[in-house]
Amino acid sequence: xxxxxxxxxxxxxxxxxxxxxxxxxxxxxxxxxxxxxxxxxxxxxxxxxxxxxxxxxxxxxxxxxxxxxxxxxxxxxxxxxxxxxxxxxxxxxxxxxxxxxxxxxxxxxxxxxxxxxxxxxxxxxxxxxxxxxxxxxxxxxxxxxxxxxxxxxxxxxxxxxxxxxxxxxxxxxxxxxxxxxxxxxxxxxxxxxxxxxxxxxxxxxxxxxxxxxxxxxxxxxxxxxxxxxxxxxxxxxxxxxxxxxxxxxxxxxxxxxxxxxxxxxxxxxxxxxxxxxxxxxxxxxxxxxxxxxxxxxxxxxxxxxxxxxxxxxxxxxxxxxxxxxxxxxxxxxxxxxxxxxxxxxxxxxxxxxx
Numbered sequence: 001x002x003x004x005x006x007x008x009x010x011x012x013x014x015x016x017x018x019x020x021x022x023x024x025x026x027x028x029x030x031x032x033x034x035x036x037x038x039x040x041x042x043x044x045x046x047x048x049x050x051x052x053x054x055x056x057x058x059x060x061x062x063x064x065x066x067x068x069x070x071x072x073x074x075x076x077x078x079x080x081x082x083x084x085x086x087x088x089x090x091x092x093x094x095x096x097x098x099x100x101x102x103x104x105x106x107x108x109x110x111x112x113x114x115x116x117x118x119x120x121x122x123x124x125x126x127x128x129x130x131x132x133x134x135x136x137x138x139x140x141x142x143x144x145x146x147x148x149x150x151x152x153x154x155x156x157x158x159x160x161x162x163x164x165x166x167x168x169x170x171x172x173x174x175x176x177x178x179x180x181x182x183x184x185x186x187x188x189x190x191x192x193x194x195x196x197x198x199x200x201x202x203x204x205x206x207x208x209x210x211x212x213x214x215x216x217x218x219x220x221x222x223x224x225x226x227x228x229x230x231x232x233x234x235x236x237x238x239x240x241x242x243x244x245x246x247x248x249x250x251x252x253x254x255x256x257x258x259x260x261x262x263x264x265x266x267x268x269x270x271x272x273x274x275x276x277x278x279x280x281x282x283x284x285x286x287x288x289x290x291x292x293x294x295x296x297x298x299x300x301x302x303x304x305x306x307x308x309x310x311x312x313x314x315x316x317x318x319x320x321x322x323x324x325x326x327x328x329x330x331x332x333x334x335x336x337x338x339x340x341x342x343x344x345x346x347x348x349x350x351x352x353x354x
Contacts, residue, residue, distance in 0.1 A: 017050035028185030029176025036174040046128045055079040056213045064226045065204035070109045077102035083309030090121045098126040161195035184213035217313035217351035228340025230257030242350035252286040296324035318346040
């Protein structure tokens with residue numbers, strides 16, 4: 001009887017914790033913009049959520065530097081005891097309230113070549129009071145610490161970066177989609193960054209993201225391009241299938257640094273085409289009433305991640321530079337010559353049932 005009672009209490013506690021995860025997703029979805037408090041931002045960044053079946057949680061950090069330099073870091077966990085990540089079996093285990101075993105992966109493009117940071121399966125510790133997340137990339141200790149807008153990201157021996165307040169009008173945002181029993185909530189932090197990478201000075205922009213989702217894998221496109229003179233273009237869409245041209249939950253935005261304003265496409269008609277010519281390019285076109293945007297992004301480096309377990313997902317990340325850009329609105333025209341050189345990332349993700 002004691003054992004049965006203990007198991008019932010564990011089940012009730014588990015249900016309560018999962019209800020908190022759903023409540024968090026609903027809260028982030030209700031904000032759906034930049035009106036997120038720093039206390040809620042800390043609660044999302046430095047917390048480990050309880051995940052039901054189809055639950056996923058990850059921290060994703062992207063840094064754009066000069067001369068095509070980029071860095072991507074990922075900490076990923078999902079519901080279940082294990083999964084196959086890049087053809088390697090990884091264990092998934094929640095050790096304590098703020099300690100878990102998960103996956104880390106990442107890469108550095110140093111301006112000339114892609115440097116893979118490897119795939120690891122470390123024990124990760126989060127400390128909400130001290131605002132720290134400690135992990136490992138291969139055999140190197142990785143630490144995230146601090147709060148908005150001043151974070152520090154360090155991988156011993158190769159990366160030592162510090163973020164500061166960026167010039168973007170929306171430096172911190174919360175978003176979410178909730179269609180019971182599915183949903184996802186996430187926070188984005190946009191900032192300036194400086195420090196050292198592989199012994200060289202690094203200066204540019206940072207995009208820190210934390211996502212909590214209860215959903216199956218799915219196909220999508222996402223992209224973000226930062227231009228030399230400070231403007232930023234971004235877009236996102238979910239797809240109905242890998243080769244589908246039907247996009248839903250579409251968004252596109254352009255931050256005009258010179259005009260200090262954001263031009264937002266609320267529900268754009270999108271056309272995204274992969275052009276495998278002499279050099280691989282992605283062509284993105286969006287239209288929303290009188291607003292039209294076109295970008296041609298040339299790929300200079302590629303990195304793929306595969307995930308098997310509860311489905312099969314492939315993420316292909318393309319490091320890109322814009323070769324063409326034009327934005328037309330009712331009262332202005334902006335081209336690449338107005339913006340300067342750019343650097344960005346384009347994601348092509350798709351899923352399978354195997």
